[in-house]
Amino acid sequence: MREKGNFNFLRWIKSAKVNKVLCIITFMLVPLTLLFVFTYLPFGKMIGFSFYDMKYIGNREFVGLENYLEVFTRDDCFRALKLSLYYIGASFIQLALALYFASLLSFKTRGGGVFKGFMFFPYLVCGIAVGFIFKFFYTRGFVLDTVLQWCGFELDNLPYWLRDTKINNFSVAATSIWRYMGQNMVLFIGAIMSVDASLYEAAAIDGASGWDKFKYIIFPSIKTIIVLNLILSITGSLSAFEPPYVITGGNFGTGTYFVIMNKLAHESQKVGLASAMAVVLLVIILVATLLQKLFFRYFFGEGEEEAIRTVRKRKKKEALEQQKMANGGEV
């Protein structure tokens, strides 16, 4: 009792309970500070900027929602968003290819390691360098044209890969397939590796073909990672920036949403408007992700969980059967 009245700081700070809390706080402090200073603080600032008419240097003027109104009334912002369709299309091809190679390479293949290495390598090259590589790749009479000429094409019949507005978006989006396919593949291989090998054996004994194995064993086991990759690819497609910025500079109709945003912020110094564009894109991406998640949950389920659709179907079936039973009982 005597001790309670007489507060002993040393004893208090040494007590296990306080020590535990102190430990937690000190360990959390560094990462949380970093997270706050470099992620949430700039983000909060950007949201703040979006309500101002401002340049990088100089006075700013509060304009409320005017910037947001402009984002929705300008015709170039949302037209640029349409270009994301090219990149979304590319991401589907990219995932399909990655899945194909991953299924092949996760079994014993001659030279499998080398192939994995080769296909993963582009991901290690920095995006800007990839841009330069493809600028030369598509240059008239350079790599692509030469290869096509070997295949018997005439140079005069070949299009200008980056100038022709009908195909230049395909050319640019194709570079992201080249770059990210390997990375997706490695993720898929990792997931496929975790599948119990005895399942394949059992399937082989039952006479399952390669496609059957993929359809009934591999695909259901790596569903989660496929969904994750799809979501990442689609959100990535909405914010495509590096390929068009480096390869074409956003000219000849290849300016994606981010490229337009960058132009407004750095060339016309409309920082407020560009910030508003960023916030709008963030909301779009959030909505898109949410929709995708709901979609996949409904059709494929998540992790160990069953798809909502299957559950519903089963319940319906059960209900029907019960009804039948009941009816049958009566009849």
Place this chain on the structure above:
Amino acid sequence: MRKNFKRFLAMALTGAMTLSLAACGSKDEGKKEEKKDEEFTLTLDQIKLGEDHTNVKADLKFLTHKTDRVDNKFQEYIKEFQKLYPNVNIEYEGITDYANDITTRLTTGDWGDICMVPTTVDKDELENYFVSFGDKSQLGSVYDARFLNNFAYSDKVYGMPSMVNVQGIVYNKKVFDEAGVTTLPKTPDEFLEALKKIKDNTKVAAPLYTNFAADWTMNAWDAYIAGNATGDADFMHEGLTKGKNPFSDRGDQTGPYAVYNTLYEAVKRGLTEEDPTTTDWEGSKGMINRGEIGCMVLGSWSIPQMKESGDNPDDIAYMPFPITVNGKQYAAAGPDYCYGINVNSSNDQKTAAMCYIKWLIEKSDFAEFEGGITAVSGAKLPDALSSFESIDLVVDNAAPAGEETLFNDVNNDSELGINASGAIPKEVLEAATKGDKTMKDMVKEWNEKWTTAQEKHDIKHE
């Protein structure tokens, strides 16, 4: 024993940390006070090089866009300068994407001592970032006052031009001779005809090379719409910033329309490179040197680079832009990047920086070496610009007090990016290549955007 030692160590560490924190704080305070005490009053015209301030001790950091000169030419300059000022150390930092990066660097305040002032700083903000070199009237006794306007605000000059560019066209003389172009073209029509001759009579595939993919090279076209195309030193302010529909066709092959239309027609008639999206800037220098390109529309700074990049430096020449106003040809001249001194540097650093900048402008061969002229009054034209002797140089007049930022404001709000992003020339080239828009459509569009921006800043037309 052990426990005690650990405890002691912990205490000592905490103590040291707290102390060092406190030390940091007090140091900063001291610095700030010192700044307030002594005001910096030195001006550039007062300094006598090699006589004044020769004992000044300072370490300077110099941010520059000339990344290719940092390790060679600039080191020679430092050595020469240290003969006069032995206690001044200068460290150059080359920035590749200078125009974009420097704005961000400036906002931090702690970027170095000397930099090339970016155009993104509005005039009324200059004093918050840079030291004044003196009053314009005072400096005008030594330097050509027309070149001091770019970064002058209420008569104080915050940026000294490293050199003055003359705007014309860099071309390969041999190619023009071979094509049978004997006299230099003086109007857009003559110019297009000359390009046609090159296309027909020589093997040159691109009589005019736009370097579209490099982006900033298109921006260069904007520099010709004022002085070169009108001969009017007030055009930038009166004609463009405040004028009504400045992009309209004037009908006499002058004005902004004539410049952009020249580009449009050249592209449309196939007188430029086949595929503009894959041009290569570094490669183009060698191509013009070897005679594979006829000409390029770039400032006089480009001359030395074209000469250096091949075996035929003598074939490279420079001609005025082919626009004639009332029987006379003009060439716009304007400061290149200007030197600026950090307002947050110490007084010694500021003094040393002033001396070095004065030395660079007056004593070094920087301007001539880079294809320009110096800002010193009555400077002679270098040999490379011999075809400009009979031509009047036009230097844009400063906007009147109170309207200094007007051009930037209208330009930014219109998103036409004149002298900033090259949005207009890029659009012209795209339209001419795709053939989907005529000059008429585009001019209407530009005028509308420009007028809307003008209205936002209370510019009215009767």
